[in-house]
Amino acid sequence: MPVLGVIDPGNTAWVLASSALVLFMTPGLAFFYGGMVRAKNVLAMLMQNFFSMGLVSVLWAALAYSLAFSGDGKWIGNLDLAWMRDVATVSPTGFDLSIPPLAFMAFQLMFAIITPALITGALADRMKFSAWFWFLGIWLILVYTPVAHWVFSPAGWLFRRGALDFAGGTVVHINAGIAALAVVVVLGKRRGWPRHPMPPHMLPWTLLGAGVLWFGWFGFNAGSALAADGIAAQAFVNTNMAAAAAMLGWLLFERIRGGHATTLGAASGAVAGLVAITPCAGYVGGMAPIYIGLIAGALCYFACSIKFRFGYDDALDVVGVHLVGGIVGSLLLGFFADAAFNPAVTHEGVFVSGGSWELMGDQLIAVGATILWSGVVTLVIVKVLDLVMPGGVRVSEEDEETGLDLTQHSEVGYSLERV
Amino acid sequence: MKLIVGIIKPFKVDDVKDAVKDLGVQGLTVSDVQGFGRQRGHTEVYRGAEYTIDFVPKVRIEILVDDGDVDRVAQRLIDTARTGKIGDGKVWVIPVEQAWRIRTGESGTDAL
Numbered sequence: 001m002p003v004l005g006v007i008d009p010g011n012t013a014w015v016l017a018s019s020a021l022v023l024f025m026t027p028g029l030a031f032f033y034g035g036m037v038r039a040k041n042v043l044a045m046l047m048q049n050f051f052s053m054g055l056v057s058v059l060w061a062a063l064a065y066s067l068a069f070s071g072d073g074k075w076i077g078n079l080d081l082a083w084m085r086d087v088a089t090v091s092p093t094g095f096d097l098s099i100p101p102l103a104f105m106a107f108q109l110m111f112a113i114i115t116p117a118l119i120t121g122a123l124a125d126r127m128k129f130s131a132w133f134w135f136l137g138i139w140l141i142l143v144y145t146p147v148a149h150w151v152f153s154p155a156g157w158l159f160r161r162g163a164l165d166f167a168g169g170t171v172v173h174i175n176a177g178i179a180a181l182a183v184v185v186v187l188g189k190r191r192g193w194p195r196h197p198m199p200p201h202m203l204p205w206t207l208l209g210a211g212v213l214w215f216g217w218f219g220f221n222a223g224s225a226l227a228a229d230g231i232a233a234q235a236f237v238n239t240n241m242a243a244a245a246a247m248l249g250w251l252l253f254e255r256i257r258g259g260h261a262t263t264l265g266a267a268s269g270a271v272a273g274l275v276a277i278t279p280c281a282g283y284v285g286g287m288a289p290i291y292i293g294l295i296a297g298a299l300c301y302f303a304c305s306i307k308f309r310f311g312y313d314d315a316l317d318v319v320g321v322h323l324v325g326g327i328v329g330s331l332l333l334g335f336f337a338d339a340a341f342n343p344a345v346t347h348e349g350v351f352v353s354g355g356s357w358e359l360m361g362d363q364l365i366a367v368g369a370t371i372l373w374s375g376v377v378t379l380v381i382v383k384v385l386d387l388v389m390p391g392g393v394r395v396s397e398e399d400e401e402t403g404l405d406l407t408q409h410s411e412v413g414y415s416l417e418r419v
Numbered sequence: 420m421k422l423i424v425g426i427i428k429p430f431k432v433d434d435v436k437d438a439v440k441d442l443g444v445q446g447l448t449v450s451d452v453q454g455f456g457r458q459r460g461h462t463e464v465y466r467g468a469e470y471t472i473d474f475v476p477k478v479r480i481e482i483l484v485d486d487g488d489v490d491r492v493a494q495r496l497i498d499t500a501r502t503g504k505i506g507d508g509k510v511w512v513i514p515v516e517q518a519w520r521i522r523t524g525e526s527g528t529d530a531l
Contacts, residue, residue, distance in 0.1 A: 197470035199463055258464045268466060304466045317466060 005091075008098040011227040015103045018223025021216045022110035026053055026117050028212025032267065033121045035205030036316050038198055040403025041125045042205075042413040048120040048132050055136055056113045064112060064140055065105050068148040069093065074157040076146050094154025099226060107223060108148070115144055115172045121316035122180035125190050125198075126400050129408040131393035134385055135183075143179065143377050147171050147370055162347060163366035164337060164359065166235065167224035169279025169330040170370040177323025178371045180314060182378035186386055187393065189313035191400050198315075203263050210267035214243055217274045221281035234341055235281035239274065242293035246273020249297025265301070268321060272300035275325030280333045285341035292336065296328045330367050334360030420515040420528065421489045425480045426452065426508040427500040432478050438499040439482060439492055445531060447482040458506030477508060483518060485528050 030049035037045050056064075061084050069092035071078030081087050088102050097104055116136050123132075150156035151163065151171045158170075165171060190198065200206060221239040225232035250269025251261045276296030277289055284292070304320035307313065314320070337349040337359055347362075348355035386392045394400075399407035406412060427435060432449060439447065453474035460473040484492050493510055501507055520530040 194468075197463070197472060199465055199470055199472075254467065258467060258469075260464065262464065264465055301467060305468065308468065320466075 005096060005098060007100060008227070011229075012099045012103055014228035014232065015099050015107050015223055015226060018219035019103070019107040019110050021219025022107065022114065022223065023053070023216075025110075025213055025216035025220065026050070026114045028209045028216055029114060029117055030209065031205045032209030032213060032271070033124065033206075033316050035202040035207075035209065036121075036200040036264075037124050038403070039201040039414060040405055040412075042201065042405065043411055044129065044404030044408050045120060045124055047129065047409060048127075049117045051132070052113050052117040052136060055133065056116065056140055057109060059137060059140055060105075060109045060112055064145050065108065067141070067145045068112075069095075069104075069108065069153055072155040073149075074155065074160070075150070077149050077153065077155070092153070095226075097226065104226070107226075108152070111168055111172060111220075112140060112144055112148070115168075115176050116140060116179075118172070118176035118318060118322055119180045119183060122184050122314045122318040123187055124315035125404065126394055127183075127187060128389075128391075128393060128395050129404075131385055131389060134389070135381060135393070138381050138385075139179065139378065142381065143374050144171075144175065147175050147373060150369070151366065158362075158366045158369065161362050161365065162359070163362040164283055164333055164345065165279045165330065165366065166282040167221045167278045169275075169326045169333075170366050173275045173278060173322045173326030174330065174367060174370045175326075175374045177319055177321075177326055178375045179378040180318035181312065181323065182375050183382050184312050184314055185379065186382040189311075190315060191397060193313045193315075194308060200264065206267050207263055210270055214240075214270055214274060217243070217278075221278060225282055231282045231342055234285050238277055238281050238284060238289035241289040242273040242277030242280075242296070243270045244273070245290040245293030246270060246276065246297030246300075247293075249273075249294040250301045251297075253298050253301045268304070268317070269297040269301070272296045272321050272325045275300075275322055276329035276332065278326070279330045280336060283333060283342050283345050284336040284338055286338075288336040288338070292329060292332050295332065296325050299328055300325050327367055330363050331360070334363045420518055420531070421484055421486060422513045422515050423482045423484060423489065423493050423496065423510065424513065425482075425496050425500065425510040426454065426477050427480060427496075428502065428506065428508060429476060429478045431500045431502075432480070435480060435496055435499045438495050442488070442492055442495055444482055444484065444488075444492060447480060449481075450479045452477050452479045456506070456509070475506065483515065483531055485531060 030046045034042050034045045063082050066079050066081035067077045070081040091097050091101050116139055148171050150158040151165050217239050218236055222232040222236035247266050247269040250265050254265045255261050273293035273296050276292050300321050303324040304317045335349045335351045337345045338352045339345040339348050347358040453476055455473050463470045518530045519526045
């Protein structure tokens with residue numbers, strides 16, 4: 001069993017601070033999404049995200065952390081660290097940590113909280129809260145845990161192959177993005193979509209949420225260095241540059257095609273850039289994050305209109321931003337990964353002198369495997385829940401019309417009416 | 420008695436209120452409403468997707484007047500609310516059978 005190395009106070013401080021930053025992203029995401037739904041569903045959207053902090057935390061302590069990070073199985077971990085046994089004293093398998101294992105456990109927990117929360121954007125306005133409860137728990141164990149093990153654990157098969165994912169391009173974004181698509185396939189469209197307009201009810205929330213996400217993402221990416229070192233600083237700068245460039249990329253195409261630079265476009269572009277830089281954050285440098293951001297901003301802008309062509313109601317564009325952004329980032333890493341910025345890069349990207357297509361092959365396998373596993377298993381989970389739960393996973397037509405805030409939570413978001 | 424009902428552009432509300440007050444109108448009621456006429460709606464763009472919003476915000480103004488004042492008040496309302504551009508709104512008049520002032524119990528034109 002791996003035992004503790006020397007604890008570095010600086011590294012520990014940064015990872016603990018980063019954990020708090022990443023936790024803050026989930027309420028940030030809640031407001032990013034919450035502003036985009038209709039006023040009658042704002043609380044339901046906030047609640048689905050907020051609730052993830054509750055349920056996932058408990059499941060993480062009981063089971064999921066151990067399944068993801070303990071044991072040397074290629075496909076899934078073991079239960080040695082389940083029920084919080086030995087978590088404080090035993091390192092996760094394959095990591096040579098300079099921080100307390102509990103700091104690692106807490107940091108990884110925050111990723112497990114936000115990943116399923118990302119899915120809520122797709123299923124907005126029509127899923128029962130009870131269905132979300134069951135889906136969240138089952139998805140965490142059956143989808144998030146194995147994929148995190150494959151990619152993040154040195155024992156996992158994708159990690160062993162040499163696929164690179166600095167902070168979760170596959171584990172977090174592609175995983176949630178494809179799951180979002182699978183959920184809406186079973187769930188169906190919102191009543192009246194796309195015939196009736198369902199414009200965002202409060203874009204200021206969305207801008208605020210995007211700002212919180214950007215802020216928290218420094219913990220997400222730079223914290224993934226698991227140390228307060230040069231790689232963390234590189235990841236920090238890369239994160240900011242990619243978000244900035246992607247905002248410009250999105251707005252540029254929006255201006256050319258639609259005539260206006262919109263606030264929703266600025267927020268969405270920034271998030272698309274943050275998604276795309278996530279797998280690359282500690283493996284690239286120089287101008288690469290800016291190129292990655294520009295490409296991601298432009299491609300995600302165009303990707304958001306695909307749903308109208310294929311007729312799937314991914315309400316808040318989880319596919320367009322997270323699936324597409326995650327794929328863009330994971331594959332661009334095959335071009336830009338550079339050992340000059342991180343010695344962990346053993347096969348450099350195509351655009352780096354001395355680089356090859358070797359890494360790209362592993363990146364494609366990692367992307368494909370995540371899409372396949374998450375897509376198929378999510379589809380099965382939602383389908384089974386829909387059959388097992390009385391009345392299915394979707395609210396009644398009347399409840400959907402009334403709004404989820406009142407029907408699922410017996411509350412309203414805004415009581416501004418005077419009569 | 421008649422009830423003058425006007426659907427007007429929201430930014431004209433204050434002008435109309437002041438103009439009819441000058442004619443001696445003692446009270447009126449306004450409410451925020453939405454609808455469409457020849458102006459149709461407007462277009463909003465979210466993440467590249469265009470939405471046509473069919474209903475435009477307007478203000479509904481209701482003024483209860485004596486039969487003899489109808490034309491004067493309605494005409495002043497129309498003149499004040501007009502911009503000459505599409506979407507200026509409409510005015511119509513409805514006969515009113517009876518009216519009471521709740522506080523005093525007065526009825527008919529005394530209640531106006």
